[in-house]
Amino acid sequence: MRFFSLYRVELRRLLLTRFIWLISALSLCSPLLGYTVYKPVTAGAMSGLYIGNPVLAGTAAGAVLWAVIAIVEGNRQRRSGTDILAEAIAPPVAHSAAKAAALVTISSIVTALCSLVYLPYTAIKLDYLFNAGYYFAHFLVLMLPTWWISILFAESIYRITRRVELSALIYAALAYMSFSRFTRNKYLLQWLNPILGSYSDGFPDIWFLRMGAYSRLMWLCAAAGLWAFSLMCQRRYQKGLFGSFAKSLKKVYLPISAAFLIASGTVLWNVQPFIGHGGEEFILENEYLYMTSGVTSVNHFIKFNPAFGTLSGRAEYNVTTPVKGESVFRLNAGYNVKSITYDGEPMDFRTVREDVNGQYDTYFELPEKDNKKLIIEYGGFPTVAQCMMPSVKASIGENYIYLSHTDIAPLLKNYGLAYGTVGLEVTMPDDLTPFIYFEPLTEFDENGDGTRTYKTRLDIDYIYNFVAGNYVMDQFSSSENINFNFIYGDIYSSVVDEYNVRQSICEVYDYCTRHYGRSPFTAEGVFKLFQRSSIDQGGFAVSGASTWPEDTITPNTLSDPNRGANAVEIFIHEMIHQWWGGVGMWCDDSDGLWSAEGLTVYSTYRLIKEKYGELYANQYYVDDWKRCVDEQDRNFYNRHPEYLEKLPESYQELIRVSNSDINYYKRMPLMILKAEELVGGEEKMDEILSKMYSDYNNVAEQYPVSYKTFLDYCGLTEEDLELD
Amino acid sequence: MTKVFGYELKRMLTSGLFIAMLAVNAVFAWYVLTTEVIEGIAYTAPFSVWSSCAFIGKTLPLAVITVLLLQAGYYGKQQKRVEIITSAAPMTYAQTMMIRTSVLGICFLVICLVDSLLGAVFFAAFFGYYGFGAFILPALLEIIPCFVFTVGIGHLAGRLHCSLIYALLPAVFIAGFIGASGAFDLFGGGFFSAYPLTLPIGADGEPGFVLNSAWLIARFIYLAAGAIILIANSAFHPKIKRA
Known part of the structure; x- marks a missing residue:
């Protein structure tokens, strides 16, 4: 009974302080970091970008904020000199439990508010991919317990040290440990920043949420155990740490509960079922041969x-x-x-x-x-x-x-x-x-x-x-008599209808078959196009079937201006990759300019030109290429590469990535267009590409087509294709 | 009056809010430097005058927000309670306003100086560039009218109702971070990012630095409007309401 009355008093007192409102407001804002500066989930799945990243950012930043208030509140009575008075009025254990419970209650309310505040934006961004249960589970499983863990850790550390700056230092060290290289491959040790890896929108997988929940439970046990232990370190009768500890041992339930909780955490760590206990390197075992008898x-x-x-x-x-x-x-x-x-x-x-x-x-x-x-x-x-x-x-x-x-x-x-x-x-x-x-x-x-x-x-x-x-299987044929079995996630049904994906597939296959030759995979029977989950990375093609990546028809991809003028054209771009790159003709992209992307963008442009006319194709393709190439040429670091070397490696990498995107998607198509003019027009270029495709589409990945090979087929030199 | 000014300045510079916001401003300035300025504004060098002006312009909204938060303290309930006592000091209302505006101005300058210092460290450390002299005049043309206008508006809003200053914060946020890029851009971040793109490129591959007359006129208008509002505010003494 004493606990509940103290809890009510503490809760009311906390709600009357401005600091708690400031911390709550900042905690509410902390997921914004996930849209901008802290993006641990980098894969293309929308749920990773709009649920995973903000929740993880909010989890980590909010946990630090709640630790700050836990330490400040822990120090409040001591600072005002009322701690002795408070100890005389309220039993220390019940009082500490009431204070922790009040903070935990407010942090829980803020988590709930946080999930509601970001709900409309997330639902709008994810559109047809939004899954309310999946969204709320992230807050419930990751953010809420992590904030509790942080509060318990911070309170415990302060109670043991009784020094604000020392507590802050120890907490900072623990937080650093969670982000450091030391825990990078020890996923369960990341107590502040639970790991979220691959995401899929169409085939949502809760493996990472399961692991997150498990690791939160493990850390909650550890934090609660430390918290119970710290209660024994609470200074009493004007005694120091060890004197108070010896006195507290008389309350047998404290050491027992501390030992039980810490032991539970340790057991959970040891029996975790998620990640193997083997090495980080893949072991190649040639001797383990599979017998067939x-x-x-x-x-x-x-x-x-x-x-x-x-x-x-x-x-x-x-x-x-x-x-x-x-x-x-x-x-x-x-x-x-x-x-x-x-x-x-x-x-x-x-x-x-x-x-x-x-x-x-x-x-x-x-x-x-x-x-x-x-x-x-x-x-x-x-x-x-x-x-x-x-x-x-x-x-x-x-x-x-x-x-x-x-x-x-x-x-x-x-x-x-x-x-x-x-x-x-x-x-x-x-x-x-x-x-x-x-x-x-x-x-x-x-x-x-x-x-x-x-x-x-x-x-x-x-x-x-x-x-x-949850797959849908569609069967249809193109005018070139290619029969398709199109297998995709049923969540994408509306996109497939809305963007007329079936027609795009037929158009692409017909166009590419006419211009470059028949894909070896469409040679006979039914050709299967299988959408694979982005969890299952590294797709492949076999005779009669080809996987295509899930994010080909996600809102993020369908709004990437690098790939085409609109969603349909972007999808066309991805389909043309059946000929250039991936499962088609491999290109050697080691020079940072020539790649399958250039050929694919050029082919998309040609298909679009045939479909919508020259004016449209020039406006949305050629003019865009020219503008981007012009911007790239004007870029300071491209004019003065000596300054690029002065930048830290991470910035150099950013600029290199930006440059390679322009080179692949804009400069190379423009160069192929120039080659088309020099070799005698579109028909001649189609002949060249068709010959190149027929010569190289069956060649292994180890022998990709280089830029020099392309120039040789065209009978041109590198200087011929230099842009003015 | 000097004593009061000194006391006010010390009180403001040592307040938790100012120190915290100064730190936030510094972090934000470094963020702008390392994410936007480093790329070179409008294809110019990151250490060009264009980039420097854009950097100042992009950090100004947060500096203005800081000043408005500090200014809100002058019109808060606590301040009103002690106003009866402080008004007994042998100072006119205009003098009080001048002191407050000067204190806010110094706080604003400190923030701008810290931001600029970070900019200088950035230019020197990343690019070995030390020719900061060319940055000073355009920066002052950005900073001064912006401060005078926003503090004038802030005093006016605070005088009408304390919460109106807080209502100005989202307006500053929108104008500063999503605002226009034309000559009337109060902060200059948008203007200095867009205007160089319209200029002919010189032999060095960059547009030469020239100040647009429309922009200069706009700065003068902001400065004059802010000064008029400040003078008008100081001239008319509001009645003190007893709590």
């Missing part, structure tokens, strides 16, 4: 639990002849092997907990019985290898599931499927569409509990890649 059939039974991000699986192998001695299989380090049976008999096994690229090896020995069934049951929360961070390559969420290799099924070292098919049964939420190598799984049974069990047989030897998300 000894097994006549393989069946996998997988069940996802997206609420907890876990998987439980069963792998069945019909073993023809067991190998003598120990066999081994590899699984994601987050999984536990529940049982191994052979011919119905449980087998002994041992797991070597040595994390290699986020995986563990499990050893077992089979009895000499031929043609029996080996069953491995496993499950758990997939761990991300330390060497892969901050890119998440294994995640099971409500909206998106992405797993590969040993995240899906055991990789047996001694056994493999020589021929035949792999059976797969996957139980998962009924609103997600599963894909294996761009191929949707279509046959399923409804389970009646919001899940479906997909059953299929796959003509592959191992499941290397599994993706499930």
Whole structure:
């Protein structure tokens, strides 16, 4: 009862001080830093830019502000000399708890206000990508607990030291530690600035929020433990630190709760399931070769639990002849092997907990019985290898599931499927569409509990890649008889309709096929265009299918003037990359001028010229290129490169990036346009590009087309293409 | 009067608000230098007179906001309570206003000096440039009319109602950070970023520094208007309301 009356008094008193209003106002403003100076999430996903960055900036800056007020308030009574009086009236522990609770209450109200203040702007900016639950979860999971942690740390430090400047110094050192190189790869140690890595708008993944929540819980335990410990250091009976500490030990609940909370934090640190405990370098293991013999059939039974991000699986192998001695299989380090049976008999096994690229090896020995069934049951929360961070390559969420290799099924070292098919049964939420190598799984049974069990047989030897998300599959054909299977996130349906993306795809493929030749991927059958989540970085193309990056049709991309005059043209630009760069003809961009971008911008211009006429194309392309090149030439550092060298490296980098953007997107297209005039016009240039494409589109990435090669095809020299 | 001036100046310069805002101004000035000026304003050298004037112009809105916050103290409730006592001093209202305006002017100058000092350190450290003499006159032409006009408006607003000074803050913010780039740009940040782009380029690849007559006339208008408002404010003694 005493606590609640003290709490009410403290809360009222705090609300009457101007300082708390100032701190609250500054905390409300702190997310603004995320739009300008502090941008830890740099990927193109809109939710990262407009939710991740502001929340992280607000979290870190606000935490410092709340620490300031915690220290100032801690010192207030001592400064005014009323601390002795207050101690005589109110029990110190209850009083300290009431003060902390009052600050925590106000910080919670400010967090709620903060989430509401930035809501309209974020909703407008994210537009159709806005997800209210995802937005509020950031504030609840990251900002709120971090501010609490900061308050508890600051109060504890002040209570132990009883010196404002010393407390500020220690807090600053702890804050520095959180941002320093020391914690850069130890993500859970970043107590002030929880890490948020890859973001996706269409396939929102809550892996980082899960890790954020876990790390906040861990740090809350540690901070609360330190806070309980600091209560024992509270000076009493005019005694010093050690005398007061000895007196406080009589209150047994204080050391017990401090020890319990700190131990809880330590346990949480040790058993964290998110990041592997292996090294930061990827270990290349040539000796771990995959065998393709000894097994006549393989069946996998997988069940996802997206609420907890876990998987439980069963792998069945019909073993023809067991190998003598120990066999081994590899699984994601987050999984536990529940049982191994052979011919119905449980087998002994041992797991070597040595994390290699986020995986563990499990050893077992089979009895000499031929043609029996080996069953491995496993499950758990997939761990991300330390060497892969901050890119998440294994995640099971409500909206998106992405797993590969040993995240899906055991990789047996001694056994493999020589021929035949792999059976797969996957139980998962009924609103997600599963894909294996761009191929949707279509046959399923409804389970009646919001899940479906997909059953299929796959003509592959191992499941290397599994993706499930809210996908839409569109089928259409172009006038050049190219059949498309366009697979994209259903959140992008309105954009696909609004910007007539299907027509753009057909136009681009028809145009490029007519002018440069048929893409090897569209050679036969249906061509699949698969939108990949920006979480799953590093897309690829295989025969008959190509991935295209998620952010191709996000508002940010569709408003980037470098790529085209409007959203449709930007999308066209991205599609033309099927011919130039990426999955088409590779260009050697090492000289900072020649690149696939130049060819792509030029081709976009030509397509637009054909579509909308010369006047439009000149206005939005050629004139824009000329203006930007002129600005680049006028730039002080380009006129005086000697001054560029005087700048710090980070500024030099900024100017180099700006220059390379202009070179790639503006100067090179202008130079190709000049080449077009010199070689005899558009038709001649099309012939040259077509020949170059046909010669180089199948050449490996290691042998990209250089600027010199392009000049040789044109019969021109570098001097010929110099701009006036 | 000198004693009162000295006391007022000491009180203002040592106030927590001034020191905190001076620090904020310094941080902001460095931010402007290292993000905008470093690129060179309007394609000129970062240490050109154009860039220097644009730098001063971009830092002025925050300096004006600081002065308005300090000025709000003269019209606050606390000040009104002690006004009955301070008004007993053998000074006319005009003298009091002159002291207050001078104190605010010195605070404003200190901020501008700190900003300029940072600019000088930046130019010297980054580019080895020390020819600061050419920057002084254009900078004074930017600073003085801007101060006289805004302090005049501030006194007028404060006299009508204390909260009106706070209402001026967003107006200054908008005019300073999102404002026009024409000759009537009160601060000059926009004008000095846009005007050089309209001038012919010289042999060194940059437009020569010339002051636009329209801009000079606008500075004179701001200076005259501010001075008139200040004189009018000082001439008419407001009635003291007893609390």
